[in-house]
Amino acid sequence: MTAKRKVFTGIVVLIVAGIAFSYWQIKQFAAVPLSIEKETIFTLPAGSGRVVLEAELNRQKIVPKTIWFGWLLKLEPELAKFKAGTYRFNQGMTVRQMLELLASGKEAQFPVRFVEGTKMQEWLTELRASPYIKHTLTDDKLATVATALKLQEQDVEGWFYPDTYSYTANTPDVAILKRAHERMTKLVDTLWQNKMEGLPYQNKNDMVTMASIVEKETALSDERSKVASVFINRLRLGMRLQTDPTVIYGMGDSYNGTLTRKDLETPTPYNTYLIAGMPPGPIAMPGKASLEAAAQPVKTDFLYFVADGKGGHTFTTNLASHNKAVQAWRLALKEKNGQ
Incomplete structure (x- = not known):
């Protein structure tokens, strides 16, 4: 084997080794757990690309700065199809699992509980205290709720089904109330049809x-x-x-x-x-x-x-x-x- 061929072969070997090492590093990085010690709520703004996502993950110290983040998205482009929204990251979740979650669009669900026997005013207080709800009602008057839901004022109190409702970030308060009203109306209609004579x-x-x-x-x-x-x-x-x-x-x-x-x-x-x-x-x-x-x-x-x-x-x-x-x-x- 000539000297030139030996050099060429050596270069090829180094390149292959480098590629293999990089591939291994990328896979290792994908399997690394997120740098969080408790459940974390993360919001990815609309229109965010890879640079914004990576910067925000670094800023919140969820993922450390590394060259492998961008390479992972290039190696597995399906992980780069992340969607804007608010997500829940759990302790032990890996970088890959996080990216798969962002790509799935399955946003975090938050609960708000309305208890039987409480009044609409108490429901509105509960809504105002709940996180990530988009507040559109200007006050806690029954007339305001009635106008927002296109109801008569006398059809507000009592006409919303008490239960625990799940919602995603930026869900309007009125949307949650509408769901509760529709459930109550449907139940009342059924019971009315089958009531005692x-x-x-x-x-x-x-x-x-x-x-x-x-x-x-x-x-x-x-x-x-x-x-x-x-x-x-x-x-x-x-x-x-x-x-x-x-x-x-x-x-x-x-x-x-x-x-x-x-x-x-x-x-x-x-x-x-x-x-x-x-x-x-x-x-x-x-x-x-x-x-x-x-x-x-x-x-x-x-x-x-x-x-x-x-x-x-x-x-x-x-x-x-x-x-x-x-x-x-x-x-x-x-x-x-x-x-």
Whole structure:
């Protein structure tokens, strides 16, 4: 072998070795875990290319500066098809897994939970406190929500299904509320079609209103239908509903946690100690169980109920029995407070 051929062969060997070494380094880099010690939320702005992505990953110390990042994207171009959005990086995730996630477009999901028995105002507070939501509502008035969702103001309170909703970054607050409203409307329509015959409801809003009262009166699943039956029986007999939660709702922000006799004697459209029949609308967002209780209440002769001091209620059919139950509750309350 001539000297020139030996040199040429040596150069080729070096080139091949260099290529092999570089390939190995790229593969090693792709398998390296991200430099994070906890879950990290990462946002890639729209229109970002490789340079912007790499710079942002370096700036946030998610991936260290290296020549291999760009080479990895050239070697495996499918990893370079990343999409703008907000993503969740988990501890232990490798560079390759991160790039595959960015290419998939599967953005991070964030939860917002709306609890049964809460009001729209509380939902709006929850939305404002939730991260990455695009806030479009200017205030917490029912009229503002109604306008944004193209509803009547009286169709806001009570007409949104309580649940945990997942959303991606920059989802408008109104979009989440719209989903909850559509779910509630669909459920109410189904229950209305299959409700018990002869219930004293004028319309669907009455049924939702009844469900909201039941929701506020008891948290026990086996009591909801009984509570609904009490109010149904009262409506049929022309008796006033006399339920504290409606009075509290009608008081608005003036309620300080204690309901007084004066409050019960102060007229509001929701004071069911003074008005006949149903209040003008729901007082909270009822859950499915309370809606079902309002649509299919158990048949009873109960006209009264009072707390039993054990977390439940005592149901009675006449005032004398009710008064005894009230006395028993007061005695249980005194014993509980050590009086």
